Amino acid sequence: xxxxxxxxxxxxxxxxxxxxxxxxxxxxxxxxxxxxxxxxxxxxxxxxxxxxxxxxxxxxxxxxxxxxxxxxxxxxxxxxxxxxxxxxxxxxxxxxxxxxxxxxxxxxxxxxxxxxxxxxxxxxxxxxxxxxxxxxxxxxxxxxxxxxxxxxxxxxxxxxxxxxxxxxxxxxxxxxxxxxxxxxxxxxxxxxxxxxxxxxxxxxxxxxxxxxxxxxxxxxxxxxxxxxxxxxxxxxxxxxxxxxxxxxxxxxxxxxxxxxxxxxxxxxxxxxxxxxxxxxxxxxxxxxxxxxxxxxxxxxxxxxxxxxxxxxxxxxxxxxxxxxxxxxxxxxxxx
Numbered sequence: 001x002x003x004x005x006x007x008x009x010x011x012x013x014x015x016x017x018x019x020x021x022x023x024x025x026x027x028x029x030x031x032x033x034x035x036x037x038x039x040x041x042x043x044x045x046x047x048x049x050x051x052x053x054x055x056x057x058x059x060x061x062x063x064x065x066x067x068x069x070x071x072x073x074x075x076x077x078x079x080x081x082x083x084x085x086x087x088x089x090x091x092x093x094x095x096x097x098x099x100x101x102x103x104x105x106x107x108x109x110x111x112x113x114x115x116x117x118x119x120x121x122x123x124x125x126x127x128x129x130x131x132x133x134x135x136x137x138x139x140x141x142x143x144x145x146x147x148x149x150x151x152x153x154x155x156x157x158x159x160x161x162x163x164x165x166x167x168x169x170x171x172x173x174x175x176x177x178x179x180x181x182x183x184x185x186x187x188x189x190x191x192x193x194x195x196x197x198x199x200x201x202x203x204x205x206x207x208x209x210x211x212x213x214x215x216x217x218x219x220x221x222x223x224x225x226x227x228x229x230x231x232x233x234x235x236x237x238x239x240x241x242x243x244x245x246x247x248x249x250x251x252x253x254x255x256x257x258x259x260x261x262x263x264x265x266x267x268x269x270x271x272x273x274x275x276x277x278x279x280x281x282x283x284x285x286x287x288x289x290x291x292x293x294x295x296x297x298x299x300x301x302x303x304x305x306x307x308x309x310x311x312x313x314x315x316x317x318x319x320x321x322x323x324x325x326x327x328x329x330x331x332x333x334x335x
Contacts, residue, residue: 010309011309012277012310013312017066021266023269024268025080025271027075030141032140033104033167056089061302063093068096068097069096072086072100072102076104077103079107087101087115091120100124103123104147105125106146112150122162128167138172151164163190163192169209169211170211172209178219178220189248190249191248195213213252217240228241229241239252275305
């Protein structure tokens with residue numbers, strides 16, 4: 001294997017430094033969330049997805065080019081076979097500051113502690129409702145009790161931090177914002193509220209369900225004093241503190257109402273090996289083909305990545321109007 005010595009940090013054509021990689025390990029999931037995928041999904045055949053060695057090789061390559069944070073995503077990453085071994089190997093890469101993961105929580109009762117022991121520093125856990133029937137309707141197949149038990153298992157597993165993620169939708173869960181904040185605060189957890197993104201045809205209009213971060217913040221401010229803060233987690237969330245509850249932070253991820261593209265430091269790698277230069281555009285680089293064409297030489301991959309970064313878009317162009325703007329589903333985009 002010809003490896004490339006540590007070079008200058010990755011930069012795009014607008015001078016933004018790229019130090020965060022979202023690495024999808026599967027497009028499969030045991031849920032069928034209404035904002036993420038269609039109910040009747042067809043997943044990729046095994047030959048089209050990256051093997052564990054290929055995923056590790058790419059993680060090593062990106063860390064060698066200055067990536068400090070890797071987030072494992074899916075689909076649901078914990079349904080990927082041998083995920084713990086992959087976590088352990090990536091977490092040990094010299095130069096990586098932290099390995100983190102986004103999960104739906106369904107497997108955490110069994111895997112929370114082994115994940116922490118494998119080197120995963122932080123978890124983001126999706127939680128879109130505290131009502132069992134509503135949770136089932138949003139996920140189409142999920143059991144709320146199992147996820148809540150998983151959150152408790154994660155709290156006891158030794159992670160540095162745990163954050164809940166809620167995609168807010170009018171008519172589905174927007175009226176639960178305060179209940180979800182109460183739940184997080186009572187457990188000393190962070191929580192982020194996310195504006196729904198127009199990825200994939202999910203069988204309904206997204207525009208009618210849109211709920212802006214400003215609306216969510218106003219609801220929270222009716223019960224809690226909020227204090228703006230400049231804290232960053234390395235991702236797109238803007239955080240506020242609750243002076244009366246210092247253990248918790250509230251984040252807002254606002255691709256529509258408060259575009260965060262100017263400070264974008266991220267790339268996404270899909271499980272079929274497409275390096276997505278921007279979540280809101282279709283431009284991508286086929287790294288799977290390069291991996292398999294050059295199994296022992298990293299140089300062609302490094303050169304291709306550097307060339308592709310020159311074409312990373314300045315910003316996405318999401319609209320809150322409801323139309324589908326990117327045809328791939330969220331589970332195929334990497335969480």
